[in-house]
Structure formats: C-alpha cells, structure tokens
Amino acid sequence: FGGHKAETAKTFVVDLDAPPLQRWQKVVQSADANFIQKGIDKLLRVALPNEALVKLVEAIAKDIERFIPQPYADEIRGISQATGIPLGDLVISNIVYDVSASGTGRSKACTSIVTTDHNGKIYHGRNLDYAEPSFLKNITIQVDFHRNGKSLFMATTYMGYVGVITGSRHGAFSISGDERNTGKWWNNLLAVEKGSGFTFFNERWILENKETYKEALIEAVLKPTIAPVYYILGGITPTEGAIVVRNAHTLANFTMLGMDETHPWYLVETNYDPWKAPPASDDRRDAAIHAMNRVGQDKMDAEMLYKVLSVPPVFNEQTTYTTIMSAADASVYRTMIRWDGPDY
Numbered sequence: 001f002g003g004h005k006a007e008t009a010k011t012f013v014v015d016l017d018a019p020p021l022q023r024w025q026k027v028v029q030s031a032d033a034n035f036i037q038k039g040i041d042k043l044l045r046v047a048l049p050n051e052a053l054v055k056l057v058e059a060i061a062k063d064i065e066r067f068i069p070q071p072y073a074d075e076i077r078g079i080s081q082a083t084g085i086p087l088g089d090l091v092i093s094n095i096v097y098d099v100s101a102s103g104t105g106r107s108k109a110c111t112s113i114v115t116t117d118h119n120g121k122i123y124h125g126r127n128l129d130y131a132e133p134s135f136l137k138n139i140t141i142q143v144d145f146h147r148n149g150k151s152l153f154m155a156t157t158y159m160g161y162v163g164v165i166t167g168s169r170h171g172a173f174s175i176s177g178d179e180r181n182t183g184k185w186w187n188n189l190l191a192v193e194k195g196s197g198f199t200f201f202n203e204r205w206i207l208e209n210k211e212t213y214k215e216a217l218i219e220a221v222l223k224p225t226i227a228p229v230y231y232i233l234g235g236i237t238p239t240e241g242a243i244v245v246r247n248a249h250t251l252a253n254f255t256m257l258g259m260d261e262t263h264p265w266y267l268v269e270t271n272y273d274p275w276k277a278p279p280a281s282d283d284r285r286d287a288a289i290h291a292m293n294r295v296g297q298d299k300m301d302a303e304m305l306y307k308v309l310s311v312p313p314v315f316n317e318q319t320t321y322t323t324i325m326s327a328a329d330a331s332v333y334r335t336m337i338r339w340d341g342p343d344y
C-alpha cells in the first residue's frame with residue numbers, strides 16, 4: 001500500500017485529578033482548530049446522512065446538561081473553550097457512534113484480536129477503521145490517563161474525542177470496541193432519552209473504575225449502552241479474553257477465549273456476530289483467522305500481531321490506526337497511525 005510509512009502516535013498525559021474543564025487543555029493547545037472543524041464537517045456529513053437524524057442530534061447537542069453526563073460534558077466544554085470549535089459540533093462528534101450505528105449504516109470495517117502466545121501472555125490488537133480516515137489519522141493520539149500522580153490506563157483516541165474506543169488498564173485488562181450495525185438509529189435516540197450510557201463513555205468509565213478483568217467483563221456485560229456494540233476484552237492470565245456482543249440494553253451473546261475449538265488460543269471480532277458467517281463482500285474475519293493460523297501460537301508476539309492486522313482487507317482504506325497492547329505488560333502499548341494505507 002502507498003509509499004508512506006506508519007508513524008507512532010504521540011502520547012499526551014490527561015490528569016483525572018484536574019478539573020474536567022481543564023483536563024484536555026495541554027492536549028488541544030497544539031491542535032489546528034480550523035483543520036479539526038473542517039474535518040468534523042466532512043465526517044458528520046458521511047456519518048449522519050439523514051436530515052431528520054441531523055435535526056434530532058442537533059437538539060441533543062444543544063441540551064448538553066440533560067443528555068451528556070459528567071465529567072464528559074465539562075471536558076468537551078473545556079475543549080471548545082480552548083480551541084474555539086463550536087460546542088455543538090464537538091458534542092455531536094463525541095456521540096456520533098451512538099446516534100448513527102445501525103443496520104442502515106455506511107461501510108463496516110474494524111478488527112479486534114485477543115491472543116495468547118506460547119507462554120500464555122495475552123496480546124490485544126485492533127484496527128480502528130472509520131469514515132474520513134485521512135482526517136482521523138491527523139488527529140490520532142495516545143493518552144496516558146493519570147490518577148494520584150500515576151499512570152492508570154493508556155488509551156488511543158482522536159484529539160477532541162473524550163470517549164475511549166481502545167484502552168488498557170495496567171495490570172488488569174484491555175478493551176476495544178467494534179461497531180455492531182444491527183439496530184435502528186431512532187431506537188438509539190430513544191435510548192439517549194432513557195439514560196443508557198454512550199457506548200464509548202461507558203468504555204472509558206470501565207477503564208477508570210474497574211480494577212480487574214472480571215469486574216470489567218461484568219460491567220461490559222451488564223451496563224446498558226445506547227447503541228449495539230462488540231466489546232472485546234483481554235486480561236492478564238491465559239484464559240482471560242472475551243467478545244461481549246451487546247444489543248444496547250441487553251447482552252446478545254458472549255464468547256470466551258478457549259471456546260472456539262478450531263482456534264482456542266485467540267479470538268477475532270470484526271463487525272459481524274460470531275455465530276453467523278460474515279458476508280462474502282466483507283470477509284475480514286476469515287482473512288484474519290487465516291493470517292493468525294499461518295503465524296501460529298508459537299511465533300505469536302506483538303510484532304506478529306501487528307503483521308496480522310496489516311494483512312488486507314483486515315488493513316484497508318478506512319484503517320486509521322493499529323494498536324497493540326498487553327495489560328500484563330505496561331511496556332506493550334503502541335499505536336501506529338496507518339499512513340502506509342491506501343489513500344482514501
């Protein structure tokens with residue numbers, strides 16, 4: 001692909017003990033607000049193609065006190081104050097997944113893999129694929145969330161996006177979210193009104209508040225989300241890995257490491273239910289399985305997992321970044337911005 005090289009994403013510290021309004025100031029002070037504003041405009045046009053939906057989402061974004069929970073509301077407000085990007089645009093960008101994920105969605109692509117090496121060490125890798133990838137590549141960052149003066153968890157996000165789609169809490173668990181396009185966007189909006197959690201605010205909440213893999217898994221299974229989603233979790237011992245398939249309010253299904261007889265040492269999730277065959281038009285799952293089996297458990301490590309996630313079409317024109325993490329080993333957390341992908 002292309003002639004460019006992947007680059008390591010820059011890391012910023014966000015101090016959870018600082019007031020929410022100020023937490024992201026150092027992160028966004030280097031941001032090109034004009035570039036982000038233009039990118040948001042393009043991204044929202046693709047993600048929210050329906051005029052009725054746009055109007056409803058604008059109404060939600062105006063009523064930030066009612067719909068957006070703390071501390072996220074104040075964090076987004078602080079980013080708006082620091083950059084001059086209108087608050088409503090930032091709110092909509094931060095909840096775009098929840099209000100748009102549906103069976104009528106645009107192209108689907110994202111891959112998460114949890115694997116064990118021959119010693120039982122867990123590696124968790126993911127490709128984050130989304131609309132407007134060249135914009136998103138430009139704003140991809142790693143965030144080292146601190147509490148009590150110490151690193152609590154690492155996450156990969158986009159500048160201005162305060163939810164977490166990919167993250168690892170040291171010595172405990174890692175988690176990634178893949179889009180599940182099974183619902184209807186109007187049901188997602190009704191769920192906002194009912195007070196369910198925004199999917200990637202929930203994921204961040206789990207990273208901030210749950211101290212073990214087991215606790216994180218229970219939360220991912222039980223906590224209602226606004227949109228359907230696949231949460232993929234990795235732990236720190238050889239059997240700790242799971243795909244949690246959520247239908248917004250309820251659990252749809254659950255697969256654990258070891259359950260698949262053909263490859264008990266790893267789990268692969270793209271954007272399709274594990275018990276159904278993926279569509280022939282977008283079979284990234286079998287491509288990933290084939291690549292994992294070619295490497296084999298004996299040779300599996302962080303570098304090999306990165307190579308698996310670099311095999312087309314697992315790696316594709318919408319891939320913005322690849323993160324490799326291992327909750328048991330804080331030295332393994334690396335996000336590569338995929339400038340080596342095909343131009344979008």
Ligand SMILES: CCCCCCCCCCCCCCCC(=O)NCCO
Pocket residue numbers: 036040043090093094096097107108109110128129130131158159160161165177178179180271
């Ligand atoms: C102010 C910040 C602007 C950035 C907005 C970024 C929005 C990103 C939303 C990402 C949602 C990710 C869903 C999971 C990934 C996935 O499965 N992708 C395939 C389906 O599109």
